[in-house]
Amino acid sequence: MKKTYEPVIGLEVHVELKTNSKMFCGCPADHFGKAPNTQTCAVCLGMPGALPVPNRKAIEWCLKLGLALNCTVPQESRFDRKNYFYPDLPKGYQISQYDKPLCENGWMQIGNRKIRIKRVHQEEDTGKLLHTTVEGKHVTLIDFNRSGVPLVEIVSEPDFHTVEEVDLYVKKLQQMIRYLDISNADMEKGSMRLEPSISLRPAGINALPDYRVELKNINSFRFARKAIEYEIDRQSETLDKGEMIVQQTRGWSESKNMTLPQREKEQAHDYRYFPEPDIPPMRFTKELIEDIRRKIPELPKDLKERLMKNYRLNDSVAEILTQTKELADFFEKVVAMSQIAPLTIANVLVNQSMDIQNVKPEEFVDLITKKREEKYIDAGSIETAMNAVMRTNTKAIEDYKKGKLSAMMFLIGMVKRELAGKCDAEKIKKLLEKLIQ
Numbered sequence: 001m002k003k004t005y006e007p008v009i010g011l012e013v014h015v016e017l018k019t020n021s022k023m024f025c026g027c028p029a030d031h032f033g034k035a036p037n038t039q040t041c042a043v044c045l046g047m048p049g050a051l052p053v054p055n056r057k058a059i060e061w062c063l064k065l066g067l068a069l070n071c072t073v074p075q076e077s078r079f080d081r082k083n084y085f086y087p088d089l090p091k092g093y094q095i096s097q098y099d100k101p102l103c104e105n106g107w108m109q110i111g112n113r114k115i116r117i118k119r120v121h122q123e124e125d126t127g128k129l130l131h132t133t134v135e136g137k138h139v140t141l142i143d144f145n146r147s148g149v150p151l152v153e154i155v156s157e158p159d160f161h162t163v164e165e166v167d168l169y170v171k172k173l174q175q176m177i178r179y180l181d182i183s184n185a186d187m188e189k190g191s192m193r194l195e196p197s198i199s200l201r202p203a204g205i206n207a208l209p210d211y212r213v214e215l216k217n218i219n220s221f222r223f224a225r226k227a228i229e230y231e232i233d234r235q236s237e238t239l240d241k242g243e244m245i246v247q248q249t250r251g252w253s254e255s256k257n258m259t260l261p262q263r264e265k266e267q268a269h270d271y272r273y274f275p276e277p278d279i280p281p282m283r284f285t286k287e288l289i290e291d292i293r294r295k296i297p298e299l300p301k302d303l304k305e306r307l308m309k310n311y312r313l314n315d316s317v318a319e320i321l322t323q324t325k326e327l328a329d330f331f332e333k334v335v336a337m338s339q340i341a342p343l344t345i346a347n348v349l350v351n352q353s354m355d356i357q358n359v360k361p362e363e364f365v366d367l368i369t370k371k372r373e374e375k376y377i378d379a380g381s382i383e384t385a386m387n388a389v390m391r392t393n394t395k396a397i398e399d400y401k402k403g404k405l406s407a408m409m410f411l412i413g414m415v416k417r418e419l420a421g422k423c424d425a426e427k428i429k430k431l432l433e434k435l436i437q
Contacts, residue, residue: 003240005200007232008209009166010158013173014151015065015183016125016191017058022148023124024052024095031145032189044124044148046091051278054079058150059102059122059282061182063292065152066103066120068176068299076283077102079122079276087142088127096123096153098273100281109301110168116157125149146190152183158197158208163228167221170194175300179325187219194218198231200239211247215259218252227252231259303328311335311342320350326357333361340368382428385418386435397436408432 022029025043042050063073080098101121107114127147131140154173160166174192177185185192195216199209213231218224230252235245250259275281298306304322307313313321322328331349335342348354348368359367389411390397399407408429415428 004203005232005236005239006203006205007161007228008158008199008201009160009228010197010212011156011160011166011169012195012197012214013154013156013170014125014193014195015154015177015185017061017150017152018183018191019055019057019061019150021055023055023058023122023150024148027148029149031149032191034145036141036143037145039145040147044090045144052095052276054279054282055150060292061150061180062102062120062122062152063284063289064180064296065154065177065182066106067289067293068180068296069103069106069108069117069120069154071103071106071117071120073103073284073289074100075285076100076281078281079279080273081276082123083272084270086126087140088129088144088147090127090144090147094123094126095276095279097121102282108169108172110165110172113159113165115159115165115169118155118157120152120154123151123153125151158199158212163225163232166196166228167225170221170224172300175323179297179299181297187221190219192219194224196224196228198228198235199245200232200235211245213245213247214249216249216251216262223252223254226257227259230257234259297325307331311346313343313346317343317346317350321346330356330361330364334364337361338365338368340365344368381419382415382431385415386428386431388418389414390432390435400436 017029019029021027022044025041027039027041027044028034031039043052066073077097078100079095081093082096082098083093085092101119103120104118106117106120108117109115125146125148127142127144129140129142131138133139134141156169160169174185174187177183177192183191187193195214195218197212197214199212201207201209213235215227215231218227231250238245246261246264248264249262251262252258253260300322303325304318307318307321307328308315320327321331327349331342331345334340334345338345345368349356354364356364393411393414396407396410400411411432412425412428415432416425
């Protein structure tokens with residue numbers, strides 16, 4: 001008999017910050033689409049004698065995200081060396097944080113649950129490997145443009161039990177990061193990457209499993225869902241056979257629609273963490289923390305509640321309007337410059353595909369005003385126009401009765417001309433059909 005299992009899922013989310021320069025040097029941080037190895041220097045290439053200088057803006061943005069996630073900020077923090085060998089790591093270690101992160105013990109509300117945030121810490125990104133073929137040989141090339149780009153890691157506790165909870169959390173986290181304007185969090189460009197850790201335990205047991213399987217560098221919400229679902233099924237089948245789950249790191253193969261083993265999962269001591277000797281510890285005053293807290297903009301949840309209260313919008317409309325800060329700002333600009341009811345403006349924005357990047361608020365107001373004029377033209381004017389058209393176009397009416405549909409389009413056009421275009425074509429058609437019958 002098959003057992004019933006409950007998934008226990010934790011999540012690490014890596015986010016590249018959109019600072020002008022890298023984490024520990026002056027090279028440009030915007031690496032996407034640039035020619036390989038053109039944005040590097042002695043520091044981000046790990047040359048002997050090169051010394052790192054921390055990026056103050058990146059540290060402040062990491063603190064800002066941590067505070068937005070309800071974290072506490074210790075008065076002292078430091079960088080550590082995370083030692084491991086991999087070709088995309090030029091120094092042979094990564095400057096990261098271990099036991100004294102910038103932010104810790106936070107939470108995010110999803111639905112009626114609080115997901116605990118264990119830590120939000122600062123580190124540097126690695127280079128990028130490209131597996132390709134050169135002159136008929138399979139080779140791996142390395143692009144170090146990404147090496148040293150500021151990277152924030154958000155580590156949750158293993159509080160997720162369904163794929164839906166993970167999906168909602170990462171989408172809300174992406175939305176928050178974009179509201180804070182610290183990263184584009186564009187998964188297709190690799191500036192936001194997900195690493196879920198999945199374990200299973202028998203239903204009804206509260207203890208944490210004694211293993212975990214980590215899925216590395218997933219760069220889309222869809223892939224994350226598919227990878228987690230596959231891993232839950234794979235682990236269930238293994239446990240049903242009475243076999244042990246190997247603690248390991250796995251990757252998602254979209255072509256094979258499955259996770260594949262990469263290496264045995266390391267423990268923290270395997271990385272031989274020790275304090276970064278080239279960077280002094282960081283100390284933060286209460287005044288600095290409060291100054292950063294004051295710079296946090298209105299976040300999606302608070303903005304949604306304000307729109308509902310101030311403009312009497314319902315939950316679903318306010319939810320859509322606040323999906324992006326740009327859409328919410330556009331809505332409020334239109335409300336401020338016009339006499340049109342906020343609900344009317346909201347409904348048009350929500351229900352009609354509107355490219356707000358290419359439409360100015362005043363143009364949007366003119367559009368709605370025109371539509372309202374079309375909608376509210378008085379019934380007497382419509383009736384007068386129709387009677388005039390029907391008196392002078394009897395042949396078209398007869399043609400329509402005989403099944404010639406194009407005759408109706410002609411009649412609609414004539415009525416719209418009489419009304420100077422101020423009436424909806426569908427409304428004219430229904431009234432004409434009724435009169436003709």
